[in-house]
Amino acid sequence: MSRRSIGLDDALHRYLLDVSLREPDVMRRLREETAAREDANMQIAPEQGQFMALLVRLGGAERTLEIGTYTGYSALAVAAALPPHGRVTACEISAEFAEIARRWWVEAGVAEKIDVRLGPAVESLDRMLEEGLTGRFDFAFIDADKKAYSEYWERCLRLVRRGGLIVVDNVLWDGQVADPAHTEDATEAIRAFNARVRDDDRVDLSLVPVGDGLTLARVR
Numbered sequence: 001m002s003r004r005s006i007g008l009d010d011a012l013h014r015y016l017l018d019v020s021l022r023e024p025d026v027m028r029r030l031r032e033e034t035a036a037r038e039d040a041n042m043q044i045a046p047e048q049g050q051f052m053a054l055l056v057r058l059g060g061a062e063r064t065l066e067i068g069t070y071t072g073y074s075a076l077a078v079a080a081a082l083p084p085h086g087r088v089t090a091c092e093i094s095a096e097f098a099e100i101a102r103r104w105w106v107e108a109g110v111a112e113k114i115d116v117r118l119g120p121a122v123e124s125l126d127r128m129l130e131e132g133l134t135g136r137f138d139f140a141f142i143d144a145d146k147k148a149y150s151e152y153w154e155r156c157l158r159l160v161r162r163g164g165l166i167v168v169d170n171v172l173w174d175g176q177v178a179d180p181a182h183t184e185d186a187t188e189a190i191r192a193f194n195a196r197v198r199d200d201d202r203v204d205l206s207l208v209p210v211g212d213g214l215t216l217a218r219v220r
């Protein structure tokens with residue numbers, strides 16, 4: 001027993017997956033295809049996808065936002081958890097990634113639920129604000145370039161309604177955030193972001209050590 005969060009070694013992680021992961025076949029195949037790519041570590045963990053799907057269902061979310069889509073795993077997990085009329089608006093800068101993602105969404109039968117906004121996410125989010133989408137989203141997932149997290153955060157706080165949830169990925173950054181030897185731009189950006197969110201009284205907060213660390217923030 002422990003009064004602090006338990007660490008997961010390989011055996012315990014395997015056990016966790018064995019007794020809890022319910023990954024649909026199409027998502028497993030998407031993960032396996034992506035695993036062959038050099039940039040595969042950008043993909044979220046399957047247990048994290050399942051956790052996010054549960055959050056979406058718990059909150060009864062219908063309109064969701066994603067910032068950073070890559071080959072489409074997280075958007076697929078969220079879209080599959082939405083009701084039939086639910087929608088994901090996915091911001092992605094790479095047309096190549098968006099095309100790969102679309103192929104999997106079609107195969108999974110969720111393509112009609114996902115609208116991709118291609119281009120730099122800050123511009124896409126600003127356009128959504130101009131379009132009058134303030135407060136219109138129930139859930140947002142931030143997972144694009146780490147240096148811009150604070151910019152995404154401010155925009156999500158406007159786009160997500162009160163009581164909605166903002167979920168932020170990679171906030172433990174492979175442990176590097178706690179190691180002073182790491183001073184890379186992305187590490188420093190995540191450190192600054194985490195400290196800022198801790199002190200942000202516009203949200204209720206929990207940092208959950210799922211995957212690479214996930215901050216859950218409920219908009220007050």
Ligand code: SAM
Nearest residue numbers: 042043044068069070074092093120121144145
């Ligand atoms: N959520 C994805 C998944 O489940 O597999 C992983 C996202 S990956 C960590 C980050 C993504 O953000 C990449 O696909 C990258 O092309 C995209 N990205 C990077 N900078 C961006 C920007 N300025 N605007 C929009 N997307 C960006």
Ligand code: CA
Nearest residue numbers: 042143169170
């Ligand atoms: Ca990530």
